[in-house]
Amino acid sequence: MLRVSWFWELLPEQKIIEEKILNIIKTSYKKIWYTSIETPAVEKNSVLTAKWWWESLKQIFWLYGLTQWCEKDTKKYSLHFDLTVPFARYVIDHRNELIFPFKRNQIQKVRRWERPQRWRFRELYQADIDVIWEEKDNKNYLFYDAETIFTIVNTLEEIFKTVNIDKTTFININHKKLINWFLKHIELKNIKGKITNLIDKKDKISKQDFIKELGNLNINKEKQGKIIEFTNIETFNIQEIKKLNINNEEWNNWIKDIEDILEILEQLWIKDKVKINLSIMRGLDYYTGMVFETFIEWERNLWSIASWWRYENFTSFIDSKSFFSWVGWSIWISRLESYIFEKLETNQKTSSEYLLINFKETQKKVLKLYKKFIEQWKYIEYYPEPDKLWKQFKYADKKWIKYCIILWEQELQEWQYQIKNMENWESFYKNL
Amino acid sequence: MLRVSWFWELLPEQKIIEEKILNIIKTSYKKIWYTSIETPAVEKNSVLTAKWWWESLKQIFWLYGLTQWCEKDTKKYSLHFDLTVPFARYVIDHRNELIFPFKRNQIQKVRRWERPQRWRFRELYQADIDVIWEEKDNKNYLFYDAETIFTIVNTLEEIFKTVNIDKTTFININHKKLINWFLKHIELKNIKGKITNLIDKKDKISKQDFIKELGNLNINKEKQGKIIEFTNIETFNIQEIKKLNINNEEWNNWIKDIEDILEILEQLWIKDKVKINLSIMRGLDYYTGMVFETFIEWERNLWSIASWWRYENFTSFIDSKSFFSWVGWSIWISRLESYIFEKLETNQKTSSEYLLINFKETQKKVLKLYKKFIEQWKYIEYYPEPDKLWKQFKYADKKWIKYCIILWEQELQEWQYQIKNMENWESFYKNL
Numbered sequence: 001m002l003r004v005s006w007f008w009e010l011l012p013e014q015k016i017i018e019e020k021i022l023n024i025i026k027t028s029y030k031k032i033w034y035t036s037i038e039t040p041a042v043e044k045n046s047v048l049t050a051k052w053w054w055e056s057l058k059q060i061f062w063l064y065g066l067t068q069w070c071e072k073d074t075k076k077y078s079l080h081f082d083l084t085v086p087f088a089r090y091v092i093d094h095r096n097e098l099i100f101p102f103k104r105n106q107i108q109k110v111r112r113w114e115r116p117q118r119w120r121f122r123e124l125y126q127a128d129i130d131v132i133w134e135e136k137d138n139k140n141y142l143f144y145d146a147e148t149i150f151t152i153v154n155t156l157e158e159i160f161k162t163v164n165i166d167k168t169t170f171i172n173i174n175h176k177k178l179i180n181w182f183l184k185h186i187e188l189k190n191i192k193g194k195i196t197n198l199i200d201k202k203d204k205i206s207k208q209d210f211i212k213e214l215g216n217l218n219i220n221k222e223k224q225g226k227i228i229e230f231t232n233i234e235t236f237n238i239q240e241i242k243k244l245n246i247n248n249e250e251w252n253n254w255i256k257d258i259e260d261i262l263e264i265l266e267q268l269w270i271k272d273k274v275k276i277n278l279s280i281m282r283g284l285d286y287y288t289g290m291v292f293e294t295f296i297e298w299e300r301n302l303w304s305i306a307s308w309w310r311y312e313n314f315t316s317f318i319d320s321k322s323f324f325s326w327v328g329w330s331i332w333i334s335r336l337e338s339y340i341f342e343k344l345e346t347n348q349k350t351s352s353e354y355l356l357i358n359f360k361e362t363q364k365k366v367l368k369l370y371k372k373f374i375e376q377w378k379y380i381e382y383y384p385e386p387d388k389l390w391k392q393f394k395y396a397d398k399k400w401i402k403y404c405i406i407l408w409e410q411e412l413q414e415w416q417y418q419i420k421n422m423e424n425w426e427s428f429y430k431n432l
Numbered sequence: 433m434l435r436v437s438w439f440w441e442l443l444p445e446q447k448i449i450e451e452k453i454l455n456i457i458k459t460s461y462k463k464i465w466y467t468s469i470e471t472p473a474v475e476k477n478s479v480l481t482a483k484w485w486w487e488s489l490k491q492i493f494w495l496y497g498l499t500q501w502c503e504k505d506t507k508k509y510s511l512h513f514d515l516t517v518p519f520a521r522y523v524i525d526h527r528n529e530l531i532f533p534f535k536r537n538q539i540q541k542v543r544r545w546e547r548p549q550r551w552r553f554r555e556l557y558q559a560d561i562d563v564i565w566e567e568k569d570n571k572n573y574l575f576y577d578a579e580t581i582f583t584i585v586n587t588l589e590e591i592f593k594t595v596n597i598d599k600t601t602f603i604n605i606n607h608k609k610l611i612n613w614f615l616k617h618i619e620l621k622n623i624k625g626k627i628t629n630l631i632d633k634k635d636k637i638s639k640q641d642f643i644k645e646l647g648n649l650n651i652n653k654e655k656q657g658k659i660i661e662f663t664n665i666e667t668f669n670i671q672e673i674k675k676l677n678i679n680n681e682e683w684n685n686w687i688k689d690i691e692d693i694l695e696i697l698e699q700l701w702i703k704d705k706v707k708i709n710l711s712i713m714r715g716l717d718y719y720t721g722m723v724f725e726t727f728i729e730w731e732r733n734l735w736s737i738a739s740w741w742r743y744e745n746f747t748s749f750i751d752s753k754s755f756f757s758w759v760g761w762s763i764w765i766s767r768l769e770s771y772i773f774e775k776l777e778t779n780q781k782t783s784s785e786y787l788l789i790n791f792k793e794t795q796k797k798v799l800k801l802y803k804k805f806i807e808q809w810k811y812i813e814y815y816p817e818p819d820k821l822w823k824q825f826k827y828a829d830k831k832w833i834k835y836c837i838i839l840w841e842q843e844l845q846e847w848q849y850q851i852k853n854m855e856n857w858e859s860f861y862k863n864l
Contacts, residue, residue, distance in 0.1 A: 002476065002524060002751070004475060008472070012530070015467070015469055031811065033811055033813045035447070037444055037447055038450075040439035042439050090435075093433055093434055101816050109473065123474065141816060147814070264799065267796055268799060319434070371699070371700050379463065381465045384572060385572030386572070395531075
């Protein structure tokens with residue numbers, strides 16, 4: 001392989017499917033008026049590492065050109081590792097030209113310098129939607145949380161339908177602040193970080209190991225039980241959480257937020273896709289509100305294929321004079337694709353449907369037919385050179401082309417052309 | 433600006449147009465069965481610099497990750513500067529999985545470390561089509577030369593139609609071997625390189641300067657006249673070239689090639705788009721056959737917006753055991769776009785057509801309507817929060833949204849909703 005390792009690339013028959021997926025996502029995002037933007041693959045290091053200095057520094061691809069040292073601007077550049085930081089930078093750079101709330105979609109590849117592992121790549125497609133506005137928290141904007149969930153659910157369902165995989169997706173919803181109040185309630189707030197890290201990997205370890213590690217944190221049996229009860233909650237019904245009976249004004253506020261979102265989702269008829277799951281944590285500490293993860297039905301042990309965030313005041317890390325809040329979702333296309341390619345057999349080597357047979361004697365006539373097919377938006381391919389008929393049929397078979405178009409003496413006499421179905425070998429005729 | 437300079441990015445209203453253009457190109461390429469591929473942005477330096485070592489080295493963006501030095505594979509990587517070299521590498525890597533002749537389209541951004549100037553960028557979109565086969569020259573494959581011309585002409589015409597710019601494009605065609613035989617004929621083959629370099633910049637300098645520089649090469653008046661006569665030929669008619677009367681078997685062969693291509697183009701009804709122009713040279717020496725450049729009508733002083741190549745044995749520079757020939761075209765999208773954005777006024781800030789007015793009292797009713805519109809694939813946007821009606825109208829105006837959807841007490845009573853046209857202020861009603 002001359003290709004750089006861990007930089008994935010698809011064969012043509014896989015790319016046909018990827019293009020379908022990208023089209024569905026793009027159309028589905030635009031349908032709910034997320035306007036498109038695209039940012040350069042390259043950003044300044046000062047922007048990329050503004051928020052998580054060391055975390056980012058480790059995973060960026062640094063760039064330099066041979067002549068760079070001669071230029072005045074000696075700041076270093078790198079490839080973007082996600083679409084969130086570039087979007088924040090875009091909003092700051094163009095804040096006077098944009099209208100807020102600004103809803104955008106962005107589908108691009110990102111590159112990460114990380115140790116590759118299954119379903120992680122050094123180059124991957126992400127498909128993001130975000131809504132950004134210039135104020136602080138505004139309860140009305142909970143609509144956008146619901147709307148993004150609605151969009152992601154619709155998009156994923158549409159993708160599975162198109163590739164003919166009989167799976168549905170469900171979304172796990174949680175609120176980061178709930179665990180805060182819960183831990184305060186059981187008086188363990190001092191080791192919050194350690195507990196949330198542990199909960200974050202709960203799905204990947206056994207129940208015994210989870211309990212053992214809780215013990216290692218010097219948590220007594222009674223509190224262990226409460227944590228397990230709390231993190232086991234996985235329900236479509238908000239009442240289950242109210243039963244926890246943690247009466248506190250702030251806790252009640254967050255519960256109200258979830259309730260409001262679920263109510264909007266009910267209006268949009270997709271509430272049954274959304275499950276409350278109190279064990280969803282998400283590593284990074286910049287998610288200030290609700291967090292969501294999306295899983296494929298019955299494939300819970302797989303990585304999440306889409307996730308959600310809400311930030312307050314994210315842009316200020318890049319530019320201290322900017323204050324924006326936002327909610328957003330990302331679909332991890334590369335991960336979703338890996339799953340699809342594992343399930344799917346792909347044989348179609350081309351998107352062409354017709355093969356135009358090439359005979360020296362009728363080359364001129366055939367070209368007019370060729371042009372006609374193209375004008376009618378039919379996918380047609382012209383066999384490269386005059387050759388034996390069986391060879392041309394064999395080529396059509398090899399490429400999974402369904403029909404061959406034949407135009408020779410007999411057809412010419414009757415001013416017709418022949419269409420041969422390569423599956424059942426039947427022919428029919430049409431006028432030239 | 434926090435953005436890295438010379439890395440261009442579009443505003444949402446421009447991106448709407450770019451997406452249209454990209455869609456047209458993609459559809460048009462696929463219509464003539466160029467299957468899609470996409471290669472990583474990153475290639476090994478040994479691949480990128482295999483053919484033109486210094487030329488490439490100068491213009492690549494080198495990459496490194498912090499942990500790179502710990503890895504075994506210490507070969508360096510860079511960003512690709514075109515789509516041709518990566519495609520050659522793709523064909524070599526996947527030769528056992530592809531079916532030849534292999535026709536592919538590839539639309540991606542490339543990055544170049546070059547001194548920026550007008551209509552050149554450090555990151556730019558290219559849209560390539562290529563046909564590649566495993567043999568040497570095959571006269572039948574002249575069909576592909578014609579077919580690629582046909583595709584490019586159709587695509588460009590379609591783009592100008594869509595963005596409503598009343599321009600047509602024409603293609604300049606030449607054969608690199610013609611100048612060889614011509615120079616041999618007038619006994620100047622020994623300074624061929626100098627003469628072709630001079631011809632290459634003929635369009636950019638005055639006639640006087642051109643003659644002066646011919647003189648500087650110690651070319652006598654008679655031969656100067658012949659070179660000027662030769663390079664002035666710009667015609668739709670192959671007979672003009674035959675008149676030059678250079679009788680030589682190889683010369684006649686090349687003329688025959690051009691004639692064959694023009695004949696196929698005549699069958700496809702686009703011959704009037706293709707002009708023979710003997711002054712088209714193209715810098716690099718790897719073009720072994722015909723060369724084409726595409727200009728916008730009356731804008732000849734602009735850079736070419738698409739160009740063509742034919743290589744024999746290109747892949748062997750990367751892998752000495754590979755032998756492939758190919759023909760291909762590239763549309764310089766970024767350059768074409770710059771031209772379009774200069775001509776066009778873009779005001780539409782969003783692709784949404786409807787604004788759903790937000791009143792606290794009817795929020796629930798309205799959400800059902802919102803869902804209905806989305807299901808019908810109508811671009812609708814919901815105003816973010818309950819607010820005064822005039823404010824919501826103003827927002828629609830600012831975003832160039834054509835219709836407002838109003839659902840309030842009066843409408844509810846009659847089980848209807850109101851659609852208000854923001855241009856003429858007229859309303860009509862539809863049943864809920």
